[in-house]
Amino acid sequence: xSGEAGQQAxxxxxxxxxxxxxxxxxxxxxxxxxxxxxxxxxxIIVLAFSYPWWGxxxxxxxxxxxxxxxxxxxxxxxxxxxxxALGLNVVVGYAGLLDLGYVAFFALGAYTLGWFxxxxxxxxxxxxxxxxxxxLPGIHLSFWAVVILAGAVCAFAGVLIGxxxxxxxxxYLAIVTLGFGEIIPDVFxxxxxxxxxxxxxxxRGVTQLDRPGFGDTLHNATGGILxxxxxxxELRPWFWTILVMMLITIFVNLRLRDSKLGRAWxxxxxxxxxxxxxxxxxxxTKLWAYAIGAIFGGFAGxxxxxxxxxxxxxxxxxxxxxxxxxxxxxGGMGNIWGVIAGAxxxxxxxxxxxxxxxxxxxxxxxxxGNDIAIAKYKFGIFGGLLVIMMLFRPEGLIxxxxxxxxxxxxxxxxxxxxxxx
Amino acid sequence: xxxxxxxxxxxxLIKNAVESPDRFLEVTLIGITNGSIYALVALGxxxxxxxxxxxxxxxxxNFMLGSFQTNGIVNAGSFQIPFFPTSFVLAIxxxxxxTANSSSGQKIYTxxxxxxxxxxxxxxxxxxxxxxxxxPLRDQPRLVPLITALGFSFILQDVGLIWxxxxxxxxxxxxxxxxxxxxxGATYSWDDFIVIAVTIPLLVALTYLVRRTRSGxxxxxxxxxxxxxxxxxINVDRTISFTFALxxxxxxxxxxxxxxxxGTTKFDLGFRLGLxxxxxxxxxxxGNLSGxxxxxxVLGLIQAYTEGFWDARWTxxxxxxxxIAILVFRPSGILGEQVPEGQ
Numbered sequence: 008x009s010g011e012a013g014q015q016a017x018x019x020x021x022x023x024x025x026x027x028x029x030x031x032x033x034x035x036x037x038x039x040x041x042x043x044x045x046x047x048x049x050x051i052i053v054l055a056f057s058y059p060w061w062g063x064x065x066x067x068x069x070x071x072x073x074x075x076x077x078x079x080x081x082x083x084x085x086x087x088x089x090x091x092a093l094g095l096n097v098v099v100g101y102a103g104l105l106d107l108g109y110v111a112f113f114a115l116g117a118y119t120l121g122w123f124x125x126x127x128x129x130x131x132x133x134x135x136x137x138x139x140x141x142x143l144p145g146i147h148l149s150f151w152a153v154v155i156l157a158g159a160v161c162a163f164a165g166v167l168i169g170x171x172x173x174x175x176x177x178x179y180l181a182i183v184t185l186g187f188g189e190i191i192p193d194v195f196x197x198x199x200x201x202x203x204x205x206x207x208x209x210x211r212g213v214t215q216l217d218r219p220g221f222g223d224t225l226h227n228a229t230g231g232i233l234x235x236x237x238x239x240x241e242l243r244p245w246f247w248t249i250l251v252m253m254l255i256t257i258f259v260n261l262r263l264r265d266s267k268l269g270r271a272w273x274x275x276x277x278x279x280x281x282x283x284x285x286x287x288x289x290x291x292t293k294l295w296a297y298a299i300g301a302i303f304g305g306f307a308g309x310x311x312x313x314x315x316x317x318x319x320x321x322x323x324x325x326x327x328x329x330x331x332x333x334x335x336x337x338g339g340m341g342n343i344w345g346v347i348a349g350a351x352x353x354x355x356x357x358x359x360x361x362x363x364x365x366x367x368x369x370x371x372x373x374x375x376g377n378d379i380a381i382a383k384y385k386f387g388i389f390g391g392l393l394v395i396m397m398l399f400r401p402e403g404l405i406x407x408x409x410x411x412x413x414x415x416x417x418x419x420x421x422x423x424x425x426x427x428x
Numbered sequence: 429x430x431x432x433x434x435x436x437x438x439x440x441l442i443k444n445a446v447e448s449p450d451r452f453l454e455v456t457l458i459g460i461t462n463g464s465i466y467a468l469v470a471l472g473x474x475x476x477x478x479x480x481x482x483x484x485x486x487x488x489x490n491f492m493l494g495s496f497q498t499n500g501i502v503n504a505g506s507f508q509i510p511f512f513p514t515s516f517v518l519a520i521x522x523x524x525x526x527t528a529n530s531s532s533g534q535k536i537y538t539x540x541x542x543x544x545x546x547x548x549x550x551x552x553x554x555x556x557x558x559x560x561x562x563x564p565l566r567d568q569p570r571l572v573p574l575i576t577a578l579g580f581s582f583i584l585q586d587v588g589l590i591w592x593x594x595x596x597x598x599x600x601x602x603x604x605x606x607x608x609x610x611x612x613g614a615t616y617s618w619d620d621f622i623v624i625a626v627t628i629p630l631l632v633a634l635t636y637l638v639r640r641t642r643s644g645x646x647x648x649x650x651x652x653x654x655x656x657x658x659x660x661x662i663n664v665d666r667t668i669s670f671t672f673a674l675x676x677x678x679x680x681x682x683x684x685x686x687x688x689x690x691g692t693t694k695f696d697l698g699f700r701l702g703l704x705x706x707x708x709x710x711x712x713x714x715g716n717l718s719g720x721x722x723x724x725x726v727l728g729l730i731q732a733y734t735e736g737f738w739d740a741r742w743t744x745x746x747x748x749x750x751x752i753a754i755l756v757f758r759p760s761g762i763l764g765e766q767v768p769e770g771q
Contacts (some may be wrong), residue, residue: 186748390582
């Protein structure tokens with residue numbers, strides 16, 4: 008018996024050895040050719056930005072196209088969710104705080120645009136660099152100012168929510184965030200008659216939102232490259248805008264990961280007490296994670312609200328919180344590239360992929376009866392993804408090596424999310 | 429600050445009670461009736477949390493499937509087993525279909541069949557989930573089984589959606605509707621009473637099981653210290669499965685009563701109601717059985733007073749605010765929490 012085991016051992020380890028040697032040679036190659044460090048990201052960025060020219064009717068169209076000839080719609084939604092997933096990654100992946108109410112910040116960002124960039128308060132007449140064609144009633148600030156404002160409002164809300172709750176132990180914190188995720192859309196739903204004032208438009212939501220734009224001056228100064236204001240038919244500027252915001256998000260995430268604050272987050276995640284003993288201020292570190300995660304949620308919410316040109320309380324359900332969490336978990340908590348991949352995969356499945364797969368099955372397999380309504384299985388598929396990932400690969404598809412070690416270690420992680428103060 | 433808040437709420441309640449005592453009585457009775465359903469669901473949360481410190485998110489959706497089972501028994505008269513992910517449903521005829529005009533004997537048979545088979549159904553689901561999903565993850569960080577539970581919650585919702593469709597599922601009222609007593613404008617009828625009449629024996633049986641039997645003793649020991657109890661020869665795996673079976677049975681009973689009493693169910697019912705019930709469990713003190721019952725009743729009253737004297741639209745906000753306030757200010761709940769030691 009022992010002889011057999013001894014013979015099997017090298018067999019089992021051989022494939023792993025080849026992978027690691029492949030990886031090692033790639034790593035060596037990268038080290039020798041330093042230009043790859045910036046050439047690869049640059050190539051990806053150029054490919055992404057030029058997508059509307061080569062991809063719109065091109066080779067990838069069968070993956071993204073929704074049948075209306077506008078596949079930027081899918082990519083726009085995917086980019087919004089990449090931003091959300093990266094924001095949640097700061098909270099869940101870096102700092103290790105389970106947030107089940109992330110949708111609250113998404114909603115708050117969207118409603119910030121509703122407050123400062125629409126005709127909701129039609130009795131007011133406040134304008135600041137807005138790019139609407141005529142002087143509309145209501146509060147209209149410049150779209151870019153509103154996006155920053157949305158981030159600020161969400162950061163404030165994150166601190167406000169985090170202040171009393173972040174001292175709770177892990178699963179209680181999850182429940183509290185879930186509670187906030189339910190309360191905030193509920194307040195927006197019922198906010199049409201708070202002390203007689205219509206603050207949120209109630210179930211009818213807010214429509215006719217301001218769109219991003221650069222105004223006449225910049226439009227003329229750049230020779231017509233920057234549009235005066237975006238419209239709903241020409242989707243390319245939207246796509247490029249969200250791409251830029253996504254890149255900023257990725258950049259900030261990368262820099263944060265390698266910053267003093269990022270190291271503090273990881274220390275808190277791995278062992279709160281040890282981190283505290285080493286002089287990491289627990290509350291402040293956690294609050295920063297909360298606030299920064301919230302900021303990205305706010306940015307994404309404002310742009311998304313403007314893009315779909317309507318904000319409705321029903322659009323901010325618990326499902327969104329869970330789907331964003333699925334993205335972070337499937338991709339690999341704490342690893343930016345994993346999270347981006349997970350977010351792109353899951354949001355593509357959510358917006359287009361499941362329908363596409365349904366079409367392929369119905370069209371391609373003769374016996375299927377052409378009647379598989381795949382949308383019905385959405386809940387089950389995402390739920391199943393969560394369960395399968397947790398059972399077989401809790402560190403995610405592309406985990407950060409550090410996180411993987413934490414999960415493999417087992418013992419030390421038992422108290423990871425479980426510190427009472 | 430808490431005292432000021434409590435005084436304010438007390439003043440508001442007394443003011444309403446004096447202004448319209450009959451309405452206050454009626455609202456209170458509704459609160460107690462709904463609260464006992466919450467209590468049954470909350471017990472499932474508290475049992476599981478007390479033993480393995482897991483918030484079983486799938487519990488509320490399990491309750492929903494129980495209510496669907498009852499719906500099927502009353503409408504079609506058969507015990508149904510849905511096969512996921514297809515829409516194939518295996519129906520075992522029981523002859524238990526009933527309408528409002530059926531004979532009393534048939535109605536009693538149907539109600540008993542609903543209770544029994546819903547409990548059985550939810551029990552099997554709960555134990556299966558524990559075996560498939562939670563057992564392999566017992567030594568993982570707490571976040572891991574919690575996310576698994578979330579995944580199971582979504583899967584069970586999908587089972588409900590494919591089994592019955594997205595719309596509300598009505599069923600005929602087969603509970604007796606006569607009035608027990610009448611005071612000014614307030615009435616208390618038999619169907620309200622039956623909810624409590626079913627709940628209380630279940631609670632007594634549960635208390636007996638946990639306090640007096642060997643399995644109950646094993647449960648309490650496992651809840652205190654899993655390692656030590658396994659060293660004492662307690663089969664920890666079986667005890668945990670038994671706990672999940674108890675929780676599932678209570679969810680099934682609650683589902684049956686809910687469907688019979690409210691008269692309609694829906695596939696997404698479990699999420700909201702499950703969270704309310706979890707709030708009840710936290711309110712009473714998580715892991716504490718009598719706390720869950722008390723919390724359920726208190727939560728039912730909170731909901732009833734909010735809807736009766738203020739505005740039904742704000743119920744969700746009020747209940748979740750209560751949840752957050754308790755977790756922040758008094759995480760051990762009213763009666764104190766009872767969770768495994770040494771954490």
